[in-house]
Amino acid sequence: MPNIPKHIAIIMDGNGRWAATNGLPRAEGHRRGAERIEAIIEACKNRGIKYITLYAFSEENWMRPGVEVIALMHLLRHFLVSKRQGMVERGVRFRAIGDIARLPSELQQDIKETERMTASCRDITMVVALSYGGRHEICRACNSLLAKGVKDATPELFAAELDTNGMPDPDLLIRTSGEYRISNFLLWQLAYAELYFTETLWPDFDDKALDLAIESYATRERRFGMISEQVVAQGEE
Numbered sequence: 001m002p003n004i005p006k007h008i009a010i011i012m013d014g015n016g017r018w019a020a021t022n023g024l025p026r027a028e029g030h031r032r033g034a035e036r037i038e039a040i041i042e043a044c045k046n047r048g049i050k051y052i053t054l055y056a057f058s059e060e061n062w063m064r065p066g067v068e069v070i071a072l073m074h075l076l077r078h079f080l081v082s083k084r085q086g087m088v089e090r091g092v093r094f095r096a097i098g099d100i101a102r103l104p105s106e107l108q109q110d111i112k113e114t115e116r117m118t119a120s121c122r123d124i125t126m127v128v129a130l131s132y133g134g135r136h137e138i139c140r141a142c143n144s145l146l147a148k149g150v151k152d153a154t155p156e157l158f159a160a161e162l163d164t165n166g167m168p169d170p171d172l173l174i175r176t177s178g179e180y181r182i183s184n185f186l187l188w189q190l191a192y193a194e195l196y197f198t199e200t201l202w203p204d205f206d207d208k209a210l211d212l213a214i215e216s217y218a219t220r221e222r223r224f225g226m227i228s229e230q231v232v233a234q235g236e237e
């Protein structure tokens with residue numbers, strides 16, 4: 001199908017506001033948000049999308065109240081343990097990016113086990129950003145190049161040191177909940193992504209909302225610095 005993004009990245013925002021609107025505790029908003037993930041992955045897979053990267057917990061989110069951080073860590077563990085068999089059955093490869101060493105050790109074990117179990121799944125790759133911050137990821141990549149004694153970094157060498165090594169850059173970034181910012185997400189990788197913002201809160205984000213984003217993407221002309229006539233000529237080749 002033409003103009004289907006190969007890789008979608010999503011900033012899943014608005015769980016707290018969804019909970020407040022419905023008179024529920026914030027943790028319930030996160031739980032309802034996590035419940036949307038499986039259906040969205042399946043919808044992406046059925047539309048031919050090969051990678052989906054979800055921003056689940058940012059480096060800055062460590063600054064939230066302790067009870068909320070603990071609730072999120074529990075929810076992440078529960079998500080992995082309860083969903084991984086289904087991922088295997090549906091061909092979903094799981095991969096985590098971010099400063100994983102900062103997460104509770106049991107969660108790190110669950111991540112490892114889920115990555116191991118789904119390693120040969122090929123239908124879609126689901127990447128979850130945990131304790132993730134784009135600036136730190138870039139610094140880690142720099143340090144890794146320095147440690148290797150690289151004196152003349154190139155974009156290719158640099159990208160190979162990022163957590164996303166081996167993956168194509170996102171074609172489309174979706175952010176829910178009417179916030180218009182990147183919040184330290186995939187700063188390097190989003191260089192040429194198409195951006196899509198929706199007022200919909202993440203727990204309300206469904207297949208229809210996903211299709212609106214994909215439809216919007218399909219109308220964009222990605223010029224990558226060229227002029228329209230060149231892009232059209234390339235398409236005709």
Ligand code: IPE
Pocket residue numbers: 012013014015016017018056057058061072177
């Ligand atoms: C996004 O929802 C989930 C995380 C950041 C973990 P929020 O918790 O940020 O929801 P709002 O922005 O308060 O509505």
Ligand code: IPE
Pocket residue numbers: 011012013014055056057058060061179181183
């Ligand atoms: C970004 O959402 C992080 C995730 C969705 C996991 P936030 O709600 O934390 O972002 P800011 O702080 O409002 O920019």
Ligand code: MG
Pocket residue numbers: 013014015
């Ligand atoms: Mg938020």
